[in-house]
Amino acid sequence: MSKEIWWASESFWRKNAIWITAGSFLVLIFLTFDTVSQITAGGKRVPGYSVINHRITYEFDESRNMQVPVIGVEEPLFGQKLTEEEAQALVTRGKLTTQAKNCMNCHTLLGNGAYYAPDLTKSWLDQSWGSKDIREQEMVDFLMNPQDRLHNGLGRRMPNLNITEEEARATIAFLKWMSSIDTNGFPANFVSIDQEN
Secondary structure (H helix, E strand, C coil), rough: CCCCHHHHHHHHHHHHHHHHHHHHHHHHHHHHHHHHHCCCCCCCCCCCCHHHHHHEEEECCCCEEEEEEEEEEEEEHCCCCCCHHHHHHHHHHHHHHHHHHHHHHHEEEECCECCCCCCCCCCCHEEHHCCCCHHHHHHHHHHCCHHHHHCCCCCCCCCCCCCCCHHHHHHHHHHHHHHCCCCCCCCCCCCCCCCCC
């Protein structure tokens, strides 16, 4: 009668499977709480909604070897300073507008979505909008009547999604807030609009 080798026994592997599954579950719980703290508005990497009251630029951080957002001087969106609650309501309306109009059917946000049209993560700082003095109105006009304008070098035109002026302003608030998120350098090789200090 042969004696079973300990590491080949069924009970050994069953116990190991239970311990590994339990350990993995604990790691998953820890990572979930850590991730939530990293992606919550008002945290270290995702600024609060009232950041739309400030200038947002990008600078190269040599220690991280990437472009990082810099929150600058006060520069309210559409010239109106908002409280945190008002800013959150406006940004949330913009987010809901992008969802309702199915923007991710053509665009990406934070790399998620379709790759037919440009990524919108840092579109607030896209050089093709022009200077900060005209950017807001240019974006409103474009969102309301995009079929009249060619905004990219691909020759593709955005369809008219019947966005109202209120929805366009909210969408721009959402896009400005998105540009303030520290995305670890995504999208790569992004060059922001030049702004005077």
